[in-house]
Amino acid sequence: MHIDARQIENNSRIEGDICIIGAGPSGLSIALEWMDTPYKVILLEGGGFDYDDKVQDLFKGKMTGHSNFPLKSARLHMFGGSSGHWGGMCSTFDPIAFQKRDWVPLSGWPFSQADLMPFYMRCQNYLDIQDMEFDSAVWQKKDPSLIPLPFTKNFWPKVWRFSGPTRFGPKYKDTIVNAKNIHLYTYANATDIKTNDTVNSVSEITVKNYAGKTHSVVAKHYILACCAIQNSRLLLASNKQAPKGLGNDNDLVGRHFMDHAEIHAGELWLNEPNSLKYYMYKPPRAKVELAMKPETQAQLQVLNGITSLSPLDLDKKIPPLSKTWSGDDPRKNWKDVSEADLKARGNKIKRFFESKEHQSFELVVRLEQAPNPNSRVLLDTELDTLGVPRAILHWDMTEVEKRSLRKIIELVGKEAGLSGFGRVKLDKSLRDEKNLDFPEHTSGGWHHMGTTRMDNDPKRGVTDGNGKVHGIDNLYTAGSSNFTTGGGVNPTLTVVAVSIRLSDHIKEKIKG
Ligand SMILES: Cc1cc2nc3c(=O)[nH]c(=O)nc-3n(C[C@H](O)[C@H](O)[C@H](O)COP(=O)(O)OP(=O)(O)OC[C@H]3O[C@@H](n4cnc5c(N)ncnc54)[C@H](O)[C@@H]3O)c2cc1C
Structure with a gap:
């Protein structure tokens, strides 16, 4: 059932068993889990x-x-959430992402990768992933022309599915609107x-809209499923009864914000041209x-970081994302x-790399960020049109991220040299160990995480191992705000997995 909250009588009282706030991948996967119950x-x-745009x-x-x-354009404020402009790259967080690492303060999720694996498997249908095969050896067996780089001392080939x-x-939309027990209010x-x-x-919960x-x-x-910035903003802004905000007795809400820094960190120059086919984007193969x-x-003692390769001549033609995704209108940014991507490829099929041979490749590191209390979401004194303080x-990022980045690229260089495969040219900001600046075109990854860890x-x-807000017996947060650490890969597969896990937990609780 669908109800437009602008059209119903003012001051309506809406009642139900479960209230999910936010209809992005997290909130919708939870709602679908409750369908026909x-x-x-x-x-x-x-x-x-x-x-x-008034809602955005x-x-x-x-x-x-x-x-x-920009905060206004980095998330979509509409039914479907930011899946309306995501890229679809999916991979599982590695076992180490969930473990306590002595060199990463506050690391260690309340559960392991093995515990989450059954929930990862349940994501396949929600995300339309052709198969959940993340073993590189299996792909190589299927297609022997998929050859990983011989950098085997310190690296392994991490598989992406799409x-x-x-x-x-x-x-x-139709499934939700036609579901008898789901009452969607837009x-x-x-x-x-x-x-x-x-x-x-x-x-x-109070809900408002611009119709007054x-x-x-x-x-x-x-269940709050509004993603990391909005989950923490709403908890902080709900401060009438708890002056510091809900769930914030220990001053943790909004803190430990993490993103994956996307960094053009160096160039790999090969001795012999190669297509590096296994590293090129070509769904449905891995x-x-x-x-x-x-x-x-x-x-x-470094953070995780995954390095992608793209042909240098092509990469040089594509303007940095920090330039093309710089405005407030997400549709224009997209x-x-x-268009910049398409133009760089001479208007050939968008986003598909040809399997041409190249001599040089850009190394782009997607870097894990350590949980850091100073990296945070705060409330502004300025209010939005519904009277809620805006987010700041x-x-x-700190020395830990910079040191980790340098180590990763240095190691790629070492292995390239030792294997006789080629040489790596480091970005100039990485050459001096004392330089704490990040390379010029370091951007975020649109992966907001960690504000209700x-x-x-x-x-x-802020939340326990299931996502329940400490101290409040019927309030949960869902999605990447709950991530304890950020892993080295894009978050949405893990967002949906932890959301389904939370959904199962609440079902058990209700049955009990
Ligand atoms: C350009 C881009 C590319 C990306 N590419 C990838 C990728 O390739 N792989 C990957 O894994 N991830 C990618 N992501 C990240 C991915 O989009 C997010 O991880 C995912 O959308 C998070 O899902 P969510 O449901 O938690 O949050 P969202 O998608 O942000 O959904 C939150 C929902 O809550 C609603 N909402 C917010 N506040 C309120 C409120 N106060 N009241 C009611 N409703 C509210 C919003 O309207 C929205 O519908 C990308 C993101 C962007 C922007």
């Missing part, structure tokens, strides 16, 4: 089925620290979370990237990025 699910989406403007915010993509990319909006922006007097249970309507939503369990072995990360993002210890995490 005896429970009434209220799904609140701030936007509509189509892009609406609610995401506008300031940024300090390292430059990142989602369509699935646009959750168009794909799931133009229903959650603006406040109210609790009981003792602030240990949510009593209702305000409604209240009452349920037994509430693509690999150079991933650092866990033992190397431990030995060098168009500019796609302070993205802070999971940790069973309330002194170290």
Whole structure:
């Protein structure tokens, strides 16, 4: 069932069993898990089925620290969320991402990769991934022309699989609208979370829209699935009963914001031209990237970082993303990025690399960021049109990230030399160890993570190992805000996996 919250009577009271806030990949996968159950699910989406700039403007915010993509355009505020413009690259977080690493403070998820694996497998249908085969050897057996680089001392070939990319909006609209027990409210922006007097249970959610309507939503369990910036913003802004914000007794909400820095860090010059076919993007077959072995990360005490390769002549023709994705309009940014890509390829099929031989390749590192309390989301004094303080993002990277980046590229260089395969030219900012600047075109990865981090210890995490906000018995956060650490690969497969895991947990709790 679909209800436009602009069209119903002002001050409506909406009741259900489960209230999910946000209809992106996280919120929609949870809603679909509850379809055809005896429970009434209220799904609140701030936007509509189509892009609406007045709604999108609610995401506008300031940024300090390292430059990142503008807050207004880095996430889509509409049904389907940012799956409306994601790239569809999927891979599992490595076992080491979940482990406690002595050299990465606050590392260690409350569960292991093996624990999450059954949930990863359940993501295949949601994300339309052709198969969940992440073993490089299996792909090489299928096609012996897929040859990984011989950099085997410190690296291994990390496999990517591809989602369509699935646009959750168009794909799931009819299913959700026709589901008898799911009540989707569009133009229903959650603006406040109210609790009981003792602030240990949510009593209702306030929703508003630009038509001037305000409604209240009452349920037994509430799940925030608005992604990392908005989840933490809403908790911080819900400060009428808890002056520091909900779940924020230990001043952790909004902190430990992480992104994957995408860094053009050097060039690989081969002795003999090669297509490096296995490293080139060509769905549906797998693509690999150079991933650092866990033992190397431990030995060098560095963060994870995965290196992709793209032909240098092509890469040089593509303007940096920090330039093409610099405006507030996500549709224009997407168009500019796609057109620049297409133009660089001489208007040949967009995003598909030819398997031509090349002598040189750009090395682009997608770098894990260590949990850092100073990297954070805060509230501004400026309010949006619905009266909610806007977000400020302070993205802070430190010496640890810089050192890790340098080590990764140095190691690629060493292995290229030792194997007789070629040489690596480091970006100039990496040549002097004391230089803490990042290469010129370092951008974010659009992968907002970590502002309501999971940790069973309330002194170290906003949520417990399932995603329940510490101290509040019926409030959960879902998605990448819960990530304890950020891994080395794009997050959405893991977002959907942890969301399904949370959904199962709440089902068990309700049954109990
Ligand atoms: C250009 C781009 C490319 C990307 N490429 C990849 C990729 O290749 N691989 C990958 O893994 N990831 C990629 N990502 C990241 C991916 O888009 C996100 O990980 C994913 O969308 C997160 O899903 P989510 O449901 O948690 O959040 P979102 O997709 O942001 O959805 C949140 C939903 O909540 C709604 N909402 C927000 N606030 C409120 C509120 N107060 N009240 C009601 N509703 C609200 C929003 O409208 C939205 O529908 C990319 C992102 C971008 C921007």
